[in-house]
Amino acid sequence: MTLAEVFDVLLFRAGFNTAVVLAGAAMLGAGAGLIGVFVLLRRRALVSDAISHATLPGVALGFLAAVGLGLDGRNLPILLVGAASTGILGILAVQWIRDRTRLPEDAAIGTVLSVFFGAGIVLLSHIQTLAVGGQAGLDTFLIGQAAAMSRADALLIGGAAALVVLIALAAFKEFALVCFDPDFAGAGGWRVGRIDLVMLALLLAVVVIGLKTVGLILIIALVIVPPVAARFWTERLNRMALAAALFGAASGYLGAAASALLPRLPAGGVIVLVAGALFVVSLLFAPARGVLAGAVRRLRFRMAIARRQGLLAVAGGEAIADPIARLVLRRNGLIDRQDRPTESGRTAAAAARREQRLWRRYRADYPTDAIADREWSLAPIDAVLPADLVAELERRVAAS
Template sequence: MLNFLSYNGQWVLLSTTILGIASGVIGCLAYWKKQSLMSDALSHAALPGVVIGFLMIGVKNLPVMIAGAAASVLLGALLIQWIRSSSRIKEDTAMGIILSVFFGLGIMLLTFVNRTAGGNQSGLDSFIFGQAAAMVMSDVYTMGGLALLVLLIAVIGFKEWKLYLFDGAFAQGIGLSNRIMSSIYLAVLVMVIVIGIQAVGVILMAALLIIPAVSARYWTNSFKWMLIGSGLFGGAAGIAGTYISTLGKGWPTGPFIVITASCWFVVSLFFGVKKGLIVMYLQHRAQKKSYAATLSNKQRMAEGG
C-alpha cells in the first residue's frame, strides 16, 4: 500500500502527475494525427521488450527494461508501417495484428519467466496492469526525467507540431521535413508509453493517452488550449488516481488514474462548452425557438399583406 504522506509517496505522486501531463500532451498529438489506436497497439507491444530486458540481466532493472520496451515498441511501429505499405491491409487492421501478436508473445515470455527460479519474485506481472506503489526512488527519477523531456520537446516545437499536423504541404514548402517530424512524433510517443507502463501497465497506458485529449476537445476549438487542457486533464487524473489508491489497502494506482480520467471525460461529454451534449441541446433548442419565431413573423406579415 502506498502511504500518501510518506516521502516515497510524495515522489510517486509527482511522477504520476508528470506522466499524466506528458501523456495528455502527446495524446493530443496522436488525436490530431488520427492515430489514437496506434497508442493502444504500441502499448501492448512493449510487454515482450520488458520481459526480454529482464531475461538479459536476470534482475529487475528499470533502465534496461525501458530500453527493451522501447526497442519492442519501435519494432512494432515499423512492422505496422511495413504491413500497411507492402500489402492491401489497412492501418487499423495492421495495428490489431501487431497488438495481438506482441501482447501474446509478451504473455508467453512472462509465463516462462514466472516458472523459472525466482521468477515469481521478479515483479514483472505489475507491468500488465501497473503498480506505481512498487516504484523505488530511482524508478521515479527515470520516469519523471523522461516525462519532462517529452514535455520539453512538445513545448519547444509547438509551432512545428501545428504545421505538421494541420498543413503538412505548407510545412514541407517552408522546409519542414515531414519525415523528421514523424520520427520525432514516434520517438516521443514511444517514450511516453515505456515510462508509463510501470505506473499504469501496458493495458491501461493507451487510455491515459486517449482519454485526456478527447476530454479536452469538448472544451475548445484551439489546438493550443486543447494541448494545455489535455495535459491538465492527464495531470489531474494522475493526482486524483494516486490519492484515491492510497485510501484502501492494495488498491492499484493505474486503474484509479484511468477511472479518474474517464470521470473527467464524462463531465466533458455533458458540460463541455464547445461540443458538450447539454450545450448542444440548448443551442439546438434556441435555434428551434428562433426558427419558430421567424416563421410566425413571416406568417403574420403574409396575413397582414
C-alpha cells in the same frame, strides 16, 4: 482510512516517498496528455495501441537480461530499455506491412499488436517457471502499480515525462503544422517524416515510462482520453494542449493517490477512471462543443425560428399554425390566451415583417453578396448591413 489520511496524501504530506510518486504520476499524465493531442490530431491513436502492446515481450526480455547479468530482475531502467526496443520493433513492423503490402494500416496494427502481446505473455509464463526471484512484480506492468514504486523509479518516470513535455512544447509549432497539413509542410521544405518520427519517439517514451504506473493495457487511455476530453472545451490548439496536459496530470495524480491509500487498488485502472470521468463531464457540460450546450443552442435556434414564423403570421392576420410558436409568443406576452396579438405583439410583428421584406429585397438585389455573407439568418438587418444600405433597401421596398 480517515479523511485526514486522504488529505495528507493529496497534499503531499504522507511522507516524501508518496509525494515523489504522486508528482511523478502527475508529470507522466501531463506528458501523456500533451503528446496525445498530436497523436490524436495526426490520427495515430491506433498506432499507440500497437506500441504499448509491443512493449510486453521487451519487458520479459529485459528481465531475463538483467537476471543474466546477475542483477535484480526488476531493475527498472533495463526493463524499460527492453520495452522500448520491442516497442520500436512493433512500429517498424506496422510501417513495413503498411508500405510493402496492400493491407490497410488498421489490419497491420491488429496483427502486430496481438502477435507481440502473445509473445510477451508466453515469455512471462516462461519466466514464472524460472528459479529466480522477483517475477512477482512483473505482472504490475500489465495493469500498473503506483504504490509499489520506489523513489528512484518515480524520479526516473517524472524526469523522463518532464523531458517529453519540454520537447513537445519546443516543437509545438512544427507538430501543429504537420498534424494540420502535412502536404503544405512538405512543400515548404519541412521534413515531415522526421517531425513524425520525433512525435512517435515522444509517444514511445510516454508509453514506456507509463508501463510501471498505468500498465501497458491502459496507458493508451492516458494518451488518448485527456486530449479527447480537452477538445470539447476549446477550438484552439494551445488551449486544447493545456487542458489535455491538466486533465492528464489530474488523472495521474488522483490515481496514484488512490493507489497510495488503498494499495490493493490497481493504479492504472483508477487513473483511467479519473480520465474517463473528466471525459464524461466534458462530453456533457463543456460549453464549446459539449452535448448539453449543443442541445441548448439547437433549442434556442428552434424557438427563434418559431417566434419569427409566429410573428409573421400575426402580421399577415393569419392563424398561428405551429404550437411551439404559439407557446413562445404567449410566454413573451406577444399574444393573449385567445391568440390575439397584444400591443407589444403588434409592434414585434410589424418589425418581423419589415425584417423579412428588407432581407428579401437584399437577396434579390445583391444575390452574390447575400450568398457570400451567410450570417444573416436570424440577425436583425440593422445590425448586419450598413445603415445607408438599409435605408436604400427601405426606399426600394416602399417603392415596390
